[in-house]
Every structure is written in structure tokens, then in C-alpha cells.
Amino acid sequence: MSEMTLLQDLKARGLVAQMTSEEELEKHLAEGSVTLYCGFDPTADSLHLGHLVPLLMLKRFQDYGHRPIALVGGATGLIGDPSFKAQERQLNSGEVVAEWSNCLKGQISRFIDFNDESGAILANNYDWTSGIDTLTFLRDIGKHFTVNKMIAKESVKQRIEREDSGISFTEFTYQILQSFDYQQLNKAYGCTLQIGGSDQWGNITGGIDLTRRMNGAQAHGMTLPLITKSDGTKFGKTEGGAVWLDAAKTSPYAFYQFWLNTPDADVYRFLKYFTFLSVEEIDALEKADAERQGRPEAQSVLAREVTRLVHGDDGLLAAQRITDALFSGDLSDLSETDYEQLGQDGLPSSELDVAALAETPMTTLLSDAGVATNGKQVKDALQRQAVIVNGNACGVEDNMKAAEIFAAERAVFGRFFMVKLGKKKHHLFKLA
RNA sequence: GGUGGGAUUCCCGAGUGGCCAAAGGGAUCAGACUGUAAAUCUGACGCGCGAGCUUCGGUGGUUCGAAUCCACCUCCCACCA
Structure with a gap:
């Protein structure tokens, strides 16, 4: 490992969109093991590629000796985050959200090490939110928020200004719930850093404020950039829709192919975002690719690394087996069991x-x-x-x-x- | 509340009585070239192998014939109060 601090590495990878005072955060991270959290709301029965960067981010922190908390939004998922959404969302039933929460739990635990007692924590905000009664909520928590500030947030601004769609009180309350999460995690686990997508900045700063007011503690925040593609199309979509992390919804083969088809213009950036290869290694790869004629190495490295992260060695092998069979020329050397295997592998x-x-x-x-x-x-x-x-x-x-x-x-x-x-x-x- | 403008095939956007399944662009898919790239060129692009069938916000109407004309309705947008 190089001498870089975690923060320097993250910046070199282009993984930092915004953060609270860089100087203070750098100092805080240097002091020792920091507990940090990132929330994942259950909006479907699986995480998708959009969740991968924050998920890997937790792992990056863990690798540097910090303690991540993966928070499943069993409560916030019932409300719906209005951040930068043009329209009010359809509420999902309690059972559905509970079921989805379980799905996410299972997926998240594959990425982060929850084993030893000082290791990561898997939490669900339903645990501390569901039991709170209305009056307590309004008096003890609500009192710390001014509507003026809540309205001023960029994430809800367009909803408030739009005459046609508007925002319900329910969704408007979302930022309070998320702020409450941060305050609770700070109190229970000494959590002092929250990370999230760049659309979460408003919710994160809300939590920092609440933590200071209620716990008298200084907390930090950082957001990750929105992943964009050089051609302007949306990242993470294929013909079949979203690329899921669940092997039953997007097979390891399809997943592998998705990455293999990354445009040259994006591939080195994506290597920095989605793999644990060092920035130097990636730069060296880019240089080598540029000097060589023909097909770059980068896409297959990217596909290999990310598929292994998400689907493990077995998933990667299956994906490569199919890819080799289908794209390397002729199928005549496949055995009967190979054919059988292809179907099982997700072809x-x-x-x-x-x-x-x-x-x-x-x-x-x-x-x-x-x-x-x-x-x-x-x-x-x-x-x-x-x-x-x-x-x-x-x-x-x-x-x-x-x-x-x-x-x-x-x-x-x-x-x-x-x-x-x-x-x-x-x-x-x-x-x- | 008043007045004017608009709603077209996945998206943008032409089309104002027959030559319209509907120009053009984008997206998408396929072919050539390549690296399972990019760029470029070619073709397809409502559905159907086909005969043919179903579209132009909704409902009715005028007409031999309507996306195009009329009436009403719904929703958007602009200006005035």
C-alpha cells in the first residue's frame, strides 16, 4: 500500500463530490478508527449498480481500519426520499418494505466483513423509528428543525416551487428521519461520518446539525459523485433495464458482459470507482493500453474485478466460461456437460x-x-x-x-x- | 375567474382533408469496418412471416375519405386579473 491517506486515495479516484471541512475530516480519520455509516433504502428486492459505489466505499473505509455501519432503511423506505425527485412516490406496503429490507441485508453482508466484534454493523432504522410516538417525535426531534431551513434545501426546492406536483408532508419529513438516524447512530455507536450519493448532501448536513444539537457531538459528512457516462446516457442500464446485484435478477454472465462493454472513454474512470486496484496500477494499465495496438486490457480487468466482488470467484468463473465459449470462436469443443453448464451459468x-x-x-x-x-x-x-x-x-x-x-x-x-x-x-x- | 397557445408513433419534433403508418433528428436493433470498442457508412425501426390489422390526448360528429374540419371533455403552458 502507498503512503496515501484514505482521503487522498479517494480524491485521486474521483470518489469525493462534497465533504465537510476536508482538513478536519482528514484529522479525524487520522486519529484512529472512525465509525461511519451509509444508508440503503429498500426500494426494490435487490440493490443495483447505483448502490455499488457507496457499498464499496464502506469497504474502503473498513480496509483502512475504520468501522462501517450499513443501514437498511426499513423506516425511511416506508416514507420515500424526495431528494431531487420530480414527483411524489408511490408508497409500498409495510410487508413489502420489510421483505425488501431483508433482501438488502443479505446482499450487503456479502461485501462487508461483519464477523469479528469490532467489525462492521448492520442496522435497520426501523428499530429506533417505529416505536417513537408522535408527540415525542414532534417535541424532541421536530423542535430542532426550522421549516425555513428544510424548505431551502436544494433537494426539495423544485418540488416546493412546482405548482403541478408538490410534495406531501410525508416525504417532506424524510430529511428529519434521516437526520434522526445519524443522531441515533452517533449516540449508540459513536458514528461520526455519514457517506452517501451526492443527492444526499442535504440529508447528511441535516443529520450533522441534529447530532450537534442533541448529542453535542461534531459529526462529518461526505458525498460521492454521480456516476456518469461519457456519451451522456444513464449509467447502469442495459436493454433489460437496471443491472442488479442479485444473481437471480442479473446473471453473473450478463453482469460480466455489462462491464466488458464499457466504452474506452469511461473504463479507466470506472476502474477507479469500482475496483480496489490502486490508482497507480490503473494508470499503468491505461498507459500500457495506449501503447499497444488493438483491444485494451482495461475492460476485461474491470469486468473481472467487479464480477468477482459482486458474484465471487464462482460467479466470475461461470461468466468467463460462457464468454469464452460464445465469443472465442467455435463451440465444437464444448462437451455435453459444458452445454448443460452454460444454461445453469446464466446463459x-x-x-x-x-x-x-x-x-x-x-x-x-x-x-x-x-x-x-x-x-x-x-x-x-x-x-x-x-x-x-x-x-x-x-x-x-x-x-x-x-x-x-x-x-x-x-x-x-x-x-x-x-x-x-x-x-x-x-x-x-x-x-x- | 378572463384570454390566447398546445397535446403526434420510445424521446424531441414536422405535418392543417386524400399522395400519411405519418418528414427530420435522437435513442434502439442488425450489417460492413473493427477490438463483443469509438467514429463512419448501410438497413430496420406501430403490430404481423404474410394477407392484413391498429395509431396521431378522450368522446361524438361532418365527409366517399380526418392526425388534419366541427362540438364537448381531460390535461398542460403563457399572459391578464
Whole structure:
């Protein structure tokens, strides 16, 4: 490890958007082990890529000897954070939020070490929020907030100024709840640093104020930058929507492919954000890539590192196994068990009923299987000889010949068909 | 409350009675080139293999024929009070 302090490293990685006095924070972190927290609200049954940077950030602090608290927002998730949201959100039921909270807990614990007693803490703000009664809340906590300040926050400003959408009292109260979390964690665990996305700045400073007023303690805050892409499109989205951390929702293979497809213009920045490789290593990689002709190394390093972080060695192996099989040339050296494995590893696959194929055009068959979004795309691909079944290209004239193309005697090992549409879309059909 | 403007296919945005499934751009998908890049070029882009079917805020109407004209309704925007 280099001589850099944690803060210097984070800055070198571009991971700091805003922070309370840098000088004081630097000093505070140097004094010894600091307890810090980051909250994750259960807005779905899985975390997604947007949560990854803060999650890894907790781990970065832990690696430097600090103690992270991962806070699951079982309470705040019931209310909904209005920060920079254009519209009021739909409330989710208590059971749903509780269930989602559990999902998040499981995921978070894979990233951070909760083992030894001085290690990380997993908390749920439902524990100290649910039991509080209205009058106590209003008198003991509410009294510390002036509406003037609350209204002035940039994160709710547009909602307050907009005539059409507005903001409910419920969501408006969110910042008080989050501030209360900080104060509670400060009291219970001596937590003195909160981190979060850059949209959380207002909520974090609110918590710092409340902690000072109620606990007489000095607390700090830091926000992480919003991850942007060089082409202006939203980071973390694919054709299928969000990229989830749950292997059941985004397979390790799809996850690996997502990173492998990172544009050159973003890849070194992402390496700094999403991996634990040192800044020097990443800079060296960038230099080496620039000097070499052809394909850069960076994407595969990024894909490897992040997939391992999220899905472990097994997930990474599965993803690489599929990738090698599909993109390294020919499939003929795959064994029967390899085929079986591909399906289990997360390659999109489905069962095929040959008997029902006589009347089914390829366009329908493939779009139903999810290889393309509609028949037109399949037709287009057929016209360009871009549909490949077990290595044989199909044309438009084959559209009505599905029964022939997928005849059992043509199947690999008597039951597999690898269908490729274009260069990147693969689908495995298994005879029923 | 008053007056004027607007709502078009994923997004932006043309279209003011037939030649409109609807210009153009963006996004997206595929092909060439490449590195499973970028840039560029080509094609597709409401749904359907096809015949054909369903669209232009909503509901009715005029007409042989309406995204385009009329009536009412809903929602946005601007100005006035």
C-alpha cells in the first residue's frame, strides 16, 4: 500500500463530490478508527449498480481500519426520499418494505466483513423509528428543525416551487428521519461520518446539525459523485433495464458482459470507482493500453474485478466460461456437460417443443424466447444472415422452416441448439 | 375567474382533408469496418412471416375519405386579473 491517506486515495479516484471541512475530516480519520455509516433504502428486492459505489466505499473505509455501519432503511423506505425527485412516490406496503429490507441485508453482508466484534454493523432504522410516538417525535426531534431551513434545501426546492406536483408532508419529513438516524447512530455507536450519493448532501448536513444539537457531538459528512457516462446516457442500464446485484435478477454472465462493454472513454474512470486496484496500477494499465495496438486490457480487468466482488470467484468463473465459449470462436469443443453448464451459468435458455414447430415462423419463435424484442428484428437479422443456429446461418427463406432447422437429429448431443442473433445475443434451446 | 397557445408513433419534433403508418433528428436493433470498442457508412425501426390489422390526448360528429374540419371533455403552458 502507498503512503496515501484514505482521503487522498479517494480524491485521486474521483470518489469525493462534497465533504465537510476536508482538513478536519482528514484529522479525524487520522486519529484512529472512525465509525461511519451509509444508508440503503429498500426500494426494490435487490440493490443495483447505483448502490455499488457507496457499498464499496464502506469497504474502503473498513480496509483502512475504520468501522462501517450499513443501514437498511426499513423506516425511511416506508416514507420515500424526495431528494431531487420530480414527483411524489408511490408508497409500498409495510410487508413489502420489510421483505425488501431483508433482501438488502443479505446482499450487503456479502461485501462487508461483519464477523469479528469490532467489525462492521448492520442496522435497520426501523428499530429506533417505529416505536417513537408522535408527540415525542414532534417535541424532541421536530423542535430542532426550522421549516425555513428544510424548505431551502436544494433537494426539495423544485418540488416546493412546482405548482403541478408538490410534495406531501410525508416525504417532506424524510430529511428529519434521516437526520434522526445519524443522531441515533452517533449516540449508540459513536458514528461520526455519514457517506452517501451526492443527492444526499442535504440529508447528511441535516443529520450533522441534529447530532450537534442533541448529542453535542461534531459529526462529518461526505458525498460521492454521480456516476456518469461519457456519451451522456444513464449509467447502469442495459436493454433489460437496471443491472442488479442479485444473481437471480442479473446473471453473473450478463453482469460480466455489462462491464466488458464499457466504452474506452469511461473504463479507466470506472476502474477507479469500482475496483480496489490502486490508482497507480490503473494508470499503468491505461498507459500500457495506449501503447499497444488493438483491444485494451482495461475492460476485461474491470469486468473481472467487479464480477468477482459482486458474484465471487464462482460467479466470475461461470461468466468467463460462457464468454469464452460464445465469443472465442467455435463451440465444437464444448462437451455435453459444458452445454448443460452454460444454461445453469446464466446463459439465456429455454425448452423447445419440436412438435409445435411446424406452424411457427422463426420470427415468432425467437421473439417469444426473448432473443429479440419483436419479429421485425428477427426478420431483419434473417435478411442479413445474422441468425446462426448451431453454426449454420439462416436466411429469410428459412423463416417457415423452424421444424426442419430445429429437428432433433440436428441437435448437438441430441438436444441442444445454440442460437446466435447478431454478434452478441445468444440463446440456448433444449429439446423438451 | 378572463384570454390566447398546445397535446403526434420510445424521446424531441414536422405535418392543417386524400399522395400519411405519418418528414427530420435522437435513442434502439442488425450489417460492413473493427477490438463483443469509438467514429463512419448501410438497413430496420406501430403490430404481423404474410394477407392484413391498429395509431396521431378522450368522446361524438361532418365527409366517399380526418392526425388534419366541427362540438364537448381531460390535461398542460403563457399572459391578464
